[in-house]
Amino acid sequence: MRLVVISGFLGSGKTTAMLCFARELTQAKRKVALIVNEIGEIGIDNVVLQQAGANVWELLGGCICCTLAGTLSTTLEMLATEYNPDIVLMEPSGASLPDAVKSGLRHVKQAPIEVSWLTLVDPLRLEELVAVLEPLMEAHLRAADAAIITKAAVATSEQLAAARSWVAGLRPDVPCFCADLASHEPQLPLRAILPCLS
Ligand SMILES: Nc1nc2c(ncn2[C@@H]2O[C@H](COP(=O)(O)OP(=O)(O)OP(=O)(O)O)[C@@H](O)[C@H]2O)c(=O)[nH]1
Numbered sequence: 001m002r003l004v005v006i007s008g009f010l011g012s013g014k015t016t017a018m019l020c021f022a023r024e025l026t027q028a029k030r031k032v033a034l035i036v037n038e039i040g041e042i043g044i045d046n047v048v049l050q051q052a053g054a055n056v057w058e059l060l061g062g063c064i065c066c067t068l069a070g071t072l073s074t075t076l077e078m079l080a081t082e083y084n085p086d087i088v089l090m091e092p093s094g095a096s097l098p099d100a101v102k103s104g105l106r107h108v109k110q111a112p113i114e115v116s117w118l119t120l121v122d123p124l125r126l127e128e129l130v131a132v133l134e135p136l137m138e139a140h141l142r143a144a145d146a147a148i149i150t151k152a153a154v155a156t157s158e159q160l161a162a163a164r165s166w167v168a169g170l171r172p173d174v175p176c177f178c179a180d181l182a183s184h185e186p187q188l189p190l191r192a193i194l195p196c197l198s
């Protein structure tokens with residue numbers, strides 16, 4: 001089972017990216033499952049995501065990197081045995097610690113799960129976030145198999161250049177895309193990214 005983790009700090013565009021990729025995969029007749037983790041008790045993005053035609057499993061009221069690690073394992077095991085999707089897209093909460101999520105995934109008994117990690121970088125807030133949360137921001141990028149700089153249509157060219165250079169400085173080895181996934185025209189299809197994630 002293929003699992004694509006869409007990670008990034010709070011507000012970086014994870015749900016927007018999931019929606020974009022889920023629509024595209026569903027149109028391509030792929031069986032998609034979405035796992036969304038939110039710290040709060042109420043899942044605010046569920047309805048929007050279901051409108052994309054995908055099945056959504058919400059893990060609420062805790063973080064999959066700690067309190068809900070066991071729930072994540074059982075959810076993935078259930079998906080593999082009972083639902084058998086072609087691809088699972090997962091949005092960890094923006095506050096989760098990437099290394100802890102990764103180590104939790106190693107304990108999933110239902111093998112094999114092929115994990116690809118996509119890290120989203122918000123060019124509008126990068127400078128301010130790195131100033132106060134540098135270790136967490138770097139951990140997100142260190143976990144990545146590929147990076148996407150989001151919000152390209154609303155960022156300035158200076159913000160985009162700064163984001164590109166931050167990614168290249170820390171992870172020159174990963175492919176880095178730049179896109180505006182909130183626009184209605186399909187942009188940066190997941191199939192263009194997936195080969196880089198393998
Ligand atoms: N223009 C533009 N806006 C975006 C893009 N991605 C996200 N946004 C906007 O940024 C805000 C946050 O996007 P979300 O997709 O909810 O971000 P998130 O990472 O899921 O947020 P949390 O789940 O709260 O961590 C929303 O208002 C989106 O419409 C993008 O590529 N372009």
Ligand SMILES: [Mg+2]
Pocket residue numbers: 014015016045091
């Ligand atoms: Mg979200």
